[in-house]
Amino acid sequence: MTDMLDRLTHALLDAARKAGAEAADAMAIDGRSTSIDIRAGALEQAERAEAVEIGLRVLIGGRQACVSASDTSDATVAALAERAVAMAREAPDDPTAGLADPSQIAQGWDLVALELTDPHEEPIASALEADARAAEAGAMAQRGITQVQASAGYSARRVHLAATNGFSGSYGRTSRSISAVAFTGEGTGMERDYAGEGRVFQADLPDATAIGILAGERALSRAGAxxxxxxxxxxxxxxxxxxxxxxxxxxxxxxxxxxxxxxxxxxxxxxxxxxxxxxxxxxxxxxxxxxxxxxxxxxxxxxxxxxxxxxxxxxxxxxxxxxxxxxxxxxxxxxxxxxxxxxxxxxxxxxxxxxxxxxxxxxxxxxxxxxxxxxxxxxxxxxxxxxxxxxxxxxxxxxxxxxxxxxxxxxxxxxxxxxxxxxxxxxxxxxxxxxxxxxxxxxxxxx
Incomplete structure (x- = not known):
């Protein structure tokens, strides 16, 4: 996927130069996410999203313009570049706009040390649903809790940035989360509170039931405010x-x-x-x-x-x-x-x-x-x-x-x-x- 994002950004830069840009930078992002919502013991919502987005900034002197798209075809890349250059020619002049000098750009970094992506497989939807249900059960087990909304989610994202000054680099990021909102009381006497946790690595995420219990305890402590x-x-x-x-x-x-x-x-x-x-x-x-x-x-x-x-x-x-x-x-x-x-x-x-x-x-x-x-x-x-x-x-x-x-x-x-x-x-x-x-x-x- 990184190679594909790299090719997309450099295709955007080539198209920008061909369209008349003096300088440009391009970004390509690949993302996917899954989220599960539980309410009143039932599956309320399950969403899955996958997309690749591209963006191009062109500069002509101190004039700049940005364009983006979710279509990565060659025709779209060429059209984006032509549109961006046309927009930049009509943009107001800003003498502070511009890319970094080549001497300023990053030349190397240690992605392994940053540990931004979980090496384990993406969780399946049923595993996320199990977490959301466990969080709901933890809150509902406490006397006085009348309603719970619980969620679990996962996302993974990669970004590649390239520019005509010679910079080219990418990194990814994963995220895993569990949350619960608990309610107590009714009508004007209703109170609510929440608990939630998110981590880059799934193994670092706290127990889902404990998250629900904390949400319930917090909501109950709000009763009679x-x-x-x-x-x-x-x-x-x-x-x-x-x-x-x-x-x-x-x-x-x-x-x-x-x-x-x-x-x-x-x-x-x-x-x-x-x-x-x-x-x-x-x-x-x-x-x-x-x-x-x-x-x-x-x-x-x-x-x-x-x-x-x-x-x-x-x-x-x-x-x-x-x-x-x-x-x-x-x-x-x-x-x-x-x-x-x-x-x-x-x-x-x-x-x-x-x-x-x-x-x-x-x-x-x-x-x-x-x-x-x-x-x-x-x-x-x-x-x-x-x-x-x-x-x-x-x-x-x-x-x-x-x-x-x-x-x-x-x-x-x-x-x-x-x-x-x-x-x-x-x-x-x-x-x-x-x-x-x-x-x-x-x-x-x-x-």
């Missing part, structure tokens, strides 16, 4: 949703936002953005991780880097174009699909863990809110003002007292991030490893 108090309280973001806070920071240091001047951290390079001792590390080369990749969407070799070190913001997340706009080199963070040009994006992220457990932070917070679910989002990208719907558990005297819902938490991200206290409960297998985070003095709107 009420609105919490209104006021200023500490808020502990549970590990399941704490990564969203770091995600807002990563969005704010993305080169696209910085180049537009539309980021609340646009003036923070070299300044404190997290508490002293806390760092954010990106490592796209972690083995068996869903975010790992040997090279980026422009053929540059990926590498580990510090985004925040000891609380200080060290740099932006850049592809070639945003780097050129800001007068900085790319950080090899280009991501792209078949129908769009590259844009900056992060891969595997680690936030420095703390020394206390989540329970210890709950005891430390005294009275406040433990958030386990976030709903909606109102984030001002230029000021960092933060407001989100939330549900979770009310804490008094350092102990969890009762479930709460239908509340809003608000603050400013710049202040929130600088006051965070991290727990030590980040899960090692996740691509983004962020522990539970305690934030002081947020505004809580409840009853």
């Amino acid at each position: 009420v609105k919490p108090k209104t006021g200023h309280f500490p808020v502990l973001f549970d590990e399941r949703i704490a990564a969203s806070l770091i995600g807002h920071l990563l969005s704010a240091v993305n080169g696209t936002s910085i180049a537009r001047g539309a980021s609340w951290l646009r003036d923070a390079l070299g300044a404190d953005v997290l508490p002293k001792g806390m760092s954010i590390v990106e490592d796209p080369l972690r083995p068996r991780m869903s975010g790992s990749r040997p090279f980026d969407g422009e053929g540059l070799l990926t590498q580990k880097r510090m985004i925040v070190q000891d609380g200080v913001l060290m740099g932006w997340t850049l592809d070639l174009a945003t780097g050129r706009k800001l007068g900085m080199p790319s950080t090899a963070n280009a991501a792209r699909g078949t129908s769009s040009p590259p844009s900056p994006a992060t891969s595997n992220i680690d936030l420095t863990p703390g020394h206390l457990s989540r329970d210890a932070l709950i005891a430390q917070m005294g009275t406040g809110l433990l958030v386990t679910s976030l709903i909606g989002s109102t984030i001002n990208p230029t000021t960092g003002d933060y407001s989100r719907g939330a549900s979770g558990f009310w804490v008094e005297g350092g102990q969890v007292k009762y479930p709460v819902n239908e509340c809003t938490i608000a603050g400013n991200l710049r202040e929130m991030l600088r006051s965070m206290i991290a727990a030590n409960d980040a899960r090692a297998h996740l691509s983004t490893r962020v522990p539970s985070l305690l934030v002081e003095g947020l505004t809580l709107a409840g009853e």
Whole structure:
């Protein structure tokens, strides 16, 4: 299959040159996936998808255009190239658009060390159905659970990227997942929660029944939820949703936002953005991780880097174009699909863990809110003002007292991030490893 993808990308490049492109890059993706959904003990849905997609970006000076297709015939390849060149000639000029210099492109990488593809055979549909049914049974075995939706899935994907600057490379990725959503109660008193796990290697996946049991336990703990108090309280973001806070920071240091001047951290390079001792590390080369990749969407070799070190913001997340706009080199963070040009994006992220457990932070917070679910989002990208719907558990005297819902938490991200206290409960297998985070003095709107 890799040879076929290689031939497709180089056929696209040849057609682009013939049509009049000065430079071009091409992507070919082969993917297949199977998913099984179970509800109320019955098979609700079984899906199988297989497809090959191709994409071409052509450049004429600073003008560029992207086209894509799912037909890989010679006629389609030629038509794509002619269409892309015609579009590029009408596109606005962007002096920062362009391929990497040949001296910048990756020359070699170790795919074996990355372990991105499971060598075992693809699971058959009946094996996925068995996992989904086991997850459902685990949840339904608990008294009080009224309904369960369970799913299991598998996907495998290979991508090949080639460009007229001489780059050519490919890698694959597999994924296996099990999840369950459990419900308790009825009508307006209905509550729900979930549990799910995904791995690159099937052998690393936890027991399906245990996943269902956890979903049921979480749903039952939500029964009888009420609105919490209104006021200023500490808020502990549970590990399941704490990564969203770091995600807002990563969005704010993305080169696209910085180049537009539309980021609340646009003036923070070299300044404190997290508490002293806390760092954010990106490592796209972690083995068996869903975010790992040997090279980026422009053929540059990926590498580990510090985004925040000891609380200080060290740099932006850049592809070639945003780097050129800001007068900085790319950080090899280009991501792209078949129908769009590259844009900056992060891969595997680690936030420095703390020394206390989540329970210890709950005891430390005294009275406040433990958030386990976030709903909606109102984030001002230029000021960092933060407001989100939330549900979770009310804490008094350092102990969890009762479930709460239908509340809003608000603050400013710049202040929130600088006051965070991290727990030590980040899960090692996740691509983004962020522990539970305690934030002081947020505004809580409840009853």
